[in-house]
Every structure is written in structure tokens, then in C-alpha cells.
Amino acid sequence: MSKVLIIEDEVAIADLEKDYLELSGFNVEIENDGNRGLARALNEEFDIYILDLMLPGTDGFEICKKIRENKNAPILMVSAKKDDIDKIRGLGLGADDYITKPFSPSELVARVKAHLSRYERLINSNMQENDVIELRGLKIDKTARRVWVNEEEKQFTTKEFDLLCFLAQNPNRVFSKEELFRQIWALESVGDIATVTVHIKKIREKIEYNTAKPQYIETIWGVGYRFKV
Numbered sequence: 001m002s003k004v005l006i007i008e009d010e011v012a013i014a015d016l017e018k019d020y021l022e023l024s025g026f027n028v029e030i031e032n033d034g035n036r037g038l039a040r041a042l043n044e045e046f047d048i049y050i051l052d053l054m055l056p057g058t059d060g061f062e063i064c065k066k067i068r069e070n071k072n073a074p075i076l077m078v079s080a081k082k083d084d085i086d087k088i089r090g091l092g093l094g095a096d097d098y099i100t101k102p103f104s105p106s107e108l109v110a111r112v113k114a115h116l117s118r119y120e121r122l123i124n125s126n127m128q129e130n131d132v133i134e135l136r137g138l139k140i141d142k143t144a145r146r147v148w149v150n151e152e153e154k155q156f157t158t159k160e161f162d163l164l165c166f167l168a169q170n171p172n173r174v175f176s177k178e179e180l181f182r183q184i185w186a187l188e189s190v191g192d193i194a195t196v197t198v199h200i201k202k203i204r205e206k207i208e209y210n211t212a213k214p215q216y217i218e219t220i221w222g223v224g225y226r227f228k229v
């Protein structure tokens, strides 16, 4: 289920957006204050952000800019003034879409769906076709077999690199340890599936900011692992 964060200080509008999105199967969270909204946007994982422009605390311009620097998810900006929309476009803050109030909730839902599927296609093709994968500060050069985290190069063993690369090229798909073992160690008779766990742990120590709350390689309990985009 896709997670949506709405940052909107007009409670009635936020609730209306939430109701319609929930009817379409989205999991929706609301923040009515700009500072709290920005903190959640940066510290939690959402699939799409809907931002009002004028907010108490941090305004929508600043929130948009900060999300774009840190997250790979679509941003929809909402504003009551057509002029403001022109201003946002002009600033090039990296918003994906703009909606003027009042808007029909069903139009909002349609746009949210369209942006989510566009992002999914874009990310999947990027991950598979490009030689360099870049995501939230992680950079993997598949040809040179080098990895950087926030511009700092990290050393990987052959198998660690193969495993990271395989997961990153197949984002958002859950693989069992057995599948990963077959993919990466198939031709060798050494090791067993516990090797996968050990390698995931080592990769996380190199790429994750907080290994207790991994933002790249997620553990799906009882199933396996998934590279999250």
C-alpha cells in the first residue's frame, strides 16, 4: 500500500484529501504544521508528498526543496493562488506537479496515481539500464565496480558488490535468502544461505546511516530482503 504524507494547515482540506485517497487504497498521514511536516517527511518513508504552500512554521517552498534534496518520491504542490504556482515553477524546486485550490478530490487522486506509476517506471528503467545507480546519496558504478556513500568511497568485496548490485537493479522486489544465494553464489559449492545474512550485514554497515533502521536494504521478516527506492 502506498504511503502518502499530506502537509496542509487547513484541516477540512486535509481531511477531504485523506478521505478520497484512503478510498482509493492509500495509507495517508496528515501534518498541519510545516515544521512537524518537514521532520516527518525527512525521517520517515513516504511514496508521495502533497504539500500546501502557505503553512505555519516552515513553508511549502522550503519543505519541497528539502524533500527533493533527500528523497526520491514525487511531490505535489497545492496552492490557493495561481501566482504562487507560477512562482514555484520559476524557482525550480523540484516539485512534480501543481494543483490550484479549489480542486476536485478525484482529480487529486488521479494525479497521485499517475505520478506514482511514472516514478515506478522511471526508477525501474534507471536501475536496470544505467551504468551508474544513484539514490539518496548512494552511488553505484556497475562497470567500475565502485560504491560511494555521500561522496565517500567504500570498499566492497566481490560478493558484497554483486549482492548490492543485484538488489539495486531489482528495486522494490522481495528476494528470499535462497534466491539471493542462488543468484550470487550459484556456481560455487562453498557456503550456505547464512552467508547471505552475513553479507547483508556487512553491506549495511557500509551504506546505511543507521543499520537499525536501514533505508536501502529492508528486511521483510520471514521472507527476505528488498532494495527500497
Ligand code: CA
Residues within 6 Å of the ligand: 008, 009, 010, 052, 053, 054, 055
Ligand atoms: Ca495553507
